[in-house]
Amino acid sequence: MKVNIVSLTCCAGCVSSFLNAGEALLEVLLGDFEIVYSPTFIDLKEIPNVDLAIVEGGVRTKDDEKLIREVRAKSRTLVALGICATHGGITSLGNMLSLKKLLEKEYSLIDTAKLPELEDLMYPICNFVDVDYYIPGCPPMPFLIVHTLKNITSGKQPLRHESVVCTECHRKIIPAKLDRLYGIYEKESDPLLCLVSQGFVCLGSLTREGCGAPCPRAGFTCFGCRGPPDSLMYRSRDMYAFLIQVISKRTSIPEEKVKQELYRNPFIFHTFIFSKFERSKAREKVI
Amino acid sequence: MSSRKEITISPTTRIEGHGKVTIVLDELGNVSDAHFYATEIRGFDYFLRGMEADRLPFIISRICGVCSTAHIIASVGTIESIYKTEITETAKKLRELLLMGQIINNHSLVIYFLTLPDFYFPIEEDPSKRNIFQIMRERPDIGKRAISLRSFGAKILDIIGKREVHILSTIPGGIINPLKERERQGLLREAENSLTTTKEALALGKELFEKNWTDFKKAGDYKTHYMALTKDNALEFYDGKIRIIDPEGATMSEFTAQDYMEHLEEKTYSWTYAKFAYLKALGWPKGIVQVGSTARMNVNSKATTELAKKELEEFKRKFGNPAHATLLFDYARLIDLTYACERAQELLKDESLTRTDTRVKVEPKGGRGIGVVEAPRGTLAHEYVLTREGRLKQMKLIIPTQVNNEAINLNVKDAATEFIHKGEIKPGLLNRIEMVIRAYDPCIKCATRQANEKLTVEIKNSRGQLIETL
Numbered sequence: 178m179k180v181n182i183v184s185l186t187c188c189a190g191c192v193s194s195f196l197n198a199g200e201a202l203l204e205v206l207l208g209d210f211e212i213v214y215s216p217t218f219i220d221l222k223e224i225p226n227v228d229l230a231i232v233e234g235g236v237r238t239k240d241d242e243k244l245i246r247e248v249r250a251k252s253r254t255l256v257a258l259g260i261c262a263t264h265g266g267i268t269s270l271g272n273m274l275s276l277k278k279l280l281e282k283e284y285s286l287i288d289t290a291k292l293p294e295l296e297d298l299m300y301p302i303c304n305f306v307d308v309d310y311y312i313p314g315c316p317p318m319p320f321l322i323v324h325t326l327k328n329i330t331s332g333k334q335p336l337r338h339e340s341v342v343c344t345e346c347h348r349k350i351i352p353a354k355l356d357r358l359y360g361i362y363e364k365e366s367d368p369l370l371c372l373v374s375q376g377f378v379c380l381g382s383l384t385r386e387g388c389g390a391p392c393p394r395a396g397f398t399c400f401g402c403r404g405p406p407d408s409l410m411y412r413s414r415d416m417y418a419f420l421i422q423v424i425s426k427r428t429s430i431p432e433e434k435v436k437q438e439l440y441r442n443p444f445i446f447h448t449f450i451f452s453k454f455e456r457s458k459a460r461e462k463v464i
Numbered sequence: 465m466s467s468r469k470e471i472t473i474s475p476t477t478r479i480e481g482h483g484k485v486t487i488v489l490d491e492l493g494n495v496s497d498a499h500f501y502a503t504e505i506r507g508f509d510y511f512l513r514g515m516e517a518d519r520l521p522f523i524i525s526r527i528c529g530v531c532s533t534a535h536i537i538a539s540v541g542t543i544e545s546i547y548k549t550e551i552t553e554t555a556k557k558l559r560e561l562l563l564m565g566q567i568i569n570n571h572s573l574v575i576y577f578l579t580l581p582d583f584y585f586p587i588e589e590d591p592s593k594r595n596i597f598q599i600m601r602e603r604p605d606i607g608k609r610a611i612s613l614r615s616f617g618a619k620i621l622d623i624i625g626k627r628e629v630h631i632l633s634t635i636p637g638g639i640i641n642p643l644k645e646r647e648r649q650g651l652l653r654e655a656e657n658s659l660t661t662t663k664e665a666l667a668l669g670k671e672l673f674e675k676n677w678t679d680f681k682k683a684g685d686y687k688t689h690y691m692a693l694t695k696d697n698a699l700e701f702y703d704g705k706i707r708i709i710d711p712e713g714a715t716m717s718e719f720t721a722q723d724y725m726e727h728l729e730e731k732t733y734s735w736t737y738a739k740f741a742y743l744k745a746l747g748w749p750k751g752i753v754q755v756g757s758t759a760r761m762n763v764n765s766k767a768t769t770e771l772a773k774k775e776l777e778e779f780k781r782k783f784g785n786p787a788h789a790t791l792l793f794d795y796a797r798l799i800d801l802t803y804a805c806e807r808a809q810e811l812l813k814d815e816s817l818t819r820t821d822t823r824v825k826v827e828p829k830g831g832r833g834i835g836v837v838e839a840p841r842g843t844l845a846h847e848y849v850l851t852r853e854g855r856l857k858q859m860k861l862i863i864p865t866q867v868n869n870e871a872i873n874l875n876v877k878d879a880a881t882e883f884i885h886k887g888e889i890k891p892g893l894l895n896r897i898e899m900v901i902r903a904y905d906p907c908i909k910c911a912t913r914q915a916n917e918k919l920t921v922e923i924k925n926s927r928g929q930l931i932e933t934l
Binding site for chain 2: 184186187188189190191192193194196197199200202203206207211212213216217218219220221222237238240241266267268270271273292293295299315316319360361362363365391392395396397400442443444
């Protein structure tokens with residue numbers, strides 16, 4: 178199987194994560210998996226026709242858009258790897274304000290003949306091309322990437338993770354009586370109790386499973402890097418309202434107060450609230 | 465119409481990030497200008513404004529997924545310098561170990577996956593074959609070594625950092641999870657194996673380097689200033705002072721992290737999304753300074769671990785002190801790797817590493833602070849201004865690739881001048897240009913950000929009332 182690995186606007190962490198898979202990676206590389214194009218590893222400048230394209234990063238510049246269209250046209254199967262490619266990722270935080278406008282002020286000297294023009298916003302790749310499989314995560318865990326790729330190369334349907342991170346978390350949900358929410362490191366957490374019922378804003382209840390819940394297991398709140406689960410992939414589902422309900426139920430803090438505290442912090446939903454992700458397109462295709 | 469011509473290389477390959485090279489030829493067909501530039505931008509330093517300091521290190525690491533741990537450690541250092549927090553010895557050791565894991569993880573990638581193909585294959589080799597995957601097919605043992613070494617770095621990050629990329633455990637105030645004895649033992653066993661693998665990498669690297677040295681020497685040298693961290697004249701990544709030496713090797717200045725921004729200045733050009741950094745005292749373009757593996761060797765006179773010390777001495781003997789040839793970055797990276805493996809083993813042998821006093825309570829304050837670490841590609845500095853509520857008001861990052869940016873551009877122009885004469889291009893141009901760029905292992909992802917000092921961020925509550933302006 179001939180494979181492309183392409184990077185758009187991103188931090189390169191997803192391919193990094195893939196390369197951290199150790200023995201399992203070696204197994205993939207030595208199997209039916211011939212990487213023929215990848216600017217990070219291979220000296221080929223022209224994009225060839227391939228069976229599988231793996232794309233990390235989202236669309237921030239016109240160059241990205243051109244590239245993703247060309248890659249799509251030349252690949253049989255296209256996998257979006259990581260939250261930037263699938264949902265727009267962290268760079269979507271820049272969608273609060275127009276980066277373009279900002280650049281006009283500060284960088285009135287930018288030479289657009291030499292540098293690619295910016296899109297008005299940061300977009301996930303599915304806004305421009307059809308995606309066959311979405312592997313969200315910031316970055317997706319090495320085993321998840323390798324497992325999915327192995328299935329794809331052997332012609333099997335990759336295992337989908339439909340539910341939420343809570344299903345993979347060991348913590349017990351016991352509703353508590355609290356009077357306020359806490360900052361992520363404001364107090365030490367109980368190792369066995371649900372983080373939400375301790376007053377932390379953990380996004381596990383509205384984030385897709387499949388990562389193995391490394392963050393809440395280690396005592397950190399889930400930051401939501403795998404995006405919404407199947408049940409929240411419909412336009413009618415308001416994720417903010419859902420989170421407010423979950424927090425209020427588990428802490429006994431009135432919904433109105435939870436809402437006020439959440440609104441104070443625009444960064445809680447960093448990976449998906451500002452995203453231009455088209456949920457309806459991705460349904461049934463998210464790994 | 466003018467007869468000026470442009471040659472473009474796009475994308476630059478086996479380099480992290482989106483780069484492009486343009487060579488401009490004059491009427492006679494000789495090189496008049498050459499640029500290496502970044503074609504991507506994300507705008508971190510404006511969209512993170514307003515973020516609470518607690519969350520910041522974990523999010524800011526998204527600047528670069530390849531050296532994320534270095535960014536996190538610099539970031540918590542910055543916040544702690546504002547909060548005036550003194551972390552415990554145990555936390556310091558764990559952070560240094562994380563940084564060693566980062567160096568091993570990154571350098572094994574750069575050495576094997578990015579630069580080795582240049583040394584392994586003859587220049588005439590078909591470009592589609594000049595890559596690590598071809599080497600793996602021919603020599604599975606090399607592929608295995610590359611991956612096992614990278615995995616060891618990843619394992620340190622996973623066990624202490626709780627994730628391999630964008631680690632979690634490092635927070636303002638220390639490390640959130642103490643290391644368990646069982647984990648220490650496991651890592652220590654792997655450290656021993658990794659040192660053996662590193663020795664093999666070193667032997668292979670030196671052999672290939674010696675074979676090609678006459679050719680490599682031609683790839684140019686720039687006698688510039690150098691900058692790196694130093695601790696009692698020894699190689700250091702985590703702690704210590706920043707030292708700048710002149711092209712002859714004499715110390716020009718030595719200062720602590722808090723004074724970093726007094727010594728460096730930034731510059732922008734219209735043709736690239738990446739910034740340039742240079743020494744304030746000497747101005748532009750006299751103040752060109754290089755950071756990274758060669759700079760670390762030039763600034764320091766010794767290393768505290770056995771094998772790295774020997775290799776460092778040999779390096780200085782062979783290539784001079786300071787050494788200037790551009791491609792020596794690749795050689796020096798092997799010494800970095802050796803040091804990181806040895807130092808990781810040393811730290812893991814220390815039984816006090818499993819003490820549980822890894823975290824102290826922080827008291828959020830407003831103010832300005834700087835954090836500096838030696839990242840894989842050189843000296844990395846973060847500077848933040850926090851509001852009294854502990855939110856980010858302003859930030860400035862000086863990234864290794866920004867510092868090396870001008871040296872990279874000069875090298876590209878030199879290579880182009882050597883290979884292009886009166887419109888005729890000698891074979892091997894492309895390879896040479898990319899090799900000199902690759903030597904610096906530039907991380908374009910890191911180097912591209914912009915700031916607009918006049919920008920304000922307004923935070924409103926759920927009823928739309930303004931509660932804070934940053």
